[in-house]
Amino acid sequence: MLIEEYGHGPVVAGDSLVGRRGFWASHLLAMCGDGTCAERAVPEWFGGDGADADALAEVLFDPEQWPVFRVLVPDGHPVPGVVMVYRNFADEFGVDYLRGGQDMGASLVSGLSWQELIRVADCPEPPAEGVQDVSGRFLLLLPLLSGEWSGDVVRERIVAALVAVGAPEGTAGRAAGHLLGHLERRALHDSGWGSPLSGG
Template sequence: MSRGGRIPEVRGGAAGDRGESLVERRGFWANHLLALCGDGACAERADPEWFGGDGADVDALAEILFDPENWPVFRVPVPDGHLGPGVVVVYRNLVDEPGVDYLLDGQDMGSMLSWQELVRVADCPEPSAEGVQDVSGRFLLLLPLLGGAWSEEVVRGRIVAALVAVGAPEDTVGRAADHLLGHLERRTLHDSAWGSPLSGG
């Protein structure tokens, strides 16, 4: 994620200025979720195949997702007015400062969704709006925003179910979920003094 501030320009993605169709491609979730596991804190390195797709699939999607000439944009629309039209996920493919930005009204959200908020957004698609509507895809797309305290059993179960739904192999999905959960738990806990985009704070 970025260091904060307004993104000066949001350029188009591989799907007619939008990148939503990429979430259906094999290799997408390995690219998106392995970025969360890049702190080098694990003894075992995550295998991209845990998330569905083989190495060729992952490499092919990486060329699209991280192309400096095309910044894929993923919209997560919600019917709730607190988030306006919803969250926008942008692959910020700057050569000197690449990353993934989670935007609300053009501003970087940072890591600021509690477990309850994440589920609320994921489970409330807006079929009349353009963007990612699949509940499992919405959940996994926004999972890196998770902050605060949570029940490990509940979160792990939801991650496993979502990964299976998007095509992760059932025989390794538990390892993938444990890996993601370990990295989420090592991050700084959500500061209760922060304002929440869903509470109007």
Template sequence: MLIEGYGHGPVVAGESLVGRRGFWANHLLAMCGDGTCAERAVPEWFGGDGADADALAEVLFDPEQWPVFRVLVPDGHPVSGVVVVYRNLVDEFGVDHLPGGPGTGAGLISGLSWQQLIRVAECTEPSAEGVQDVSGRLLLLLPLLSGEWSGDLVRERIVAALVAVGAPEYTVGRAAGHLLRHLERRALHDSGWGSPLSGG
């Protein structure tokens, strides 16, 4: 797999990891790692447990294989798709969000409005490659949410998406509220983040 701007870096298709226990804990807990909340989010809120999250972290943050998650849309769609790259440089870990359509260039995507995020997530004819499930697409792109949004509407959609990917119903409200509070705090800030499981 080649991605513009990454040369012949060690990128590999990561979509098969999305359904594994511990994936969502790794991907979403990173949004909550700024230490500003009295209550600390835990992997169990997102399905699986700490051991599942740790085991999958070894795969997600492997410097020799950078997982790539494609959230693609057809040509002519009003919003470009997104390619999520776990950039696992030894001294510079990060998650990059790149445009996923032809002719869009290699620049990074710094944020999506709620309307843009939903248009990409709910694309009725996603590309045959990449993540197909609407809930998975929405949660993969959630760290990009920026601008203004209706808290109640977004919370409802996050809850539904988390339940769909296996989060426990008895903690899903707490998880969604926690994610929203962090998104609101950083809505006007850089969307770059590191993994709390890797010390980032």
């Protein structure tokens, strides 16, 4: 796999990882890790357990293989698709969100409005390559949510998506509350948060 601007770096297709137990815990707990919540989020809220999440973290943050997740849309779609890259330098880990298209260029995506996020996640006929599951597409894009949104609408969608990917129904609401809280705090306190490339 070659992504422009990443040269012949160690990027590898990661799309199949979204179906593995512990993936969502490993991926989404990063959003809840800034220490601002009274209650700490735990892997079990997202499905799987700590061992599952740790096993996936070893894959996701491997400096020799940078997983790439593609949330693509057909040509002519009103909102470009997104390619997510785990950027695993030995001394700097992060996630880059890039515009996804035929050229697979490295134009950074700084954020998506609620309407844009839904249009990409719910694309009725996504290309054959990349993540196909609507709930998986939605959760991969969730960290990009910016602008204004209805908390109730977003929370309901997060809960439904988490349950669909294997989170226990009894804890999906709590996990959604944490994720939404962090999104809201970022929007209120750092409206110019920019790209995850800068650590935002």
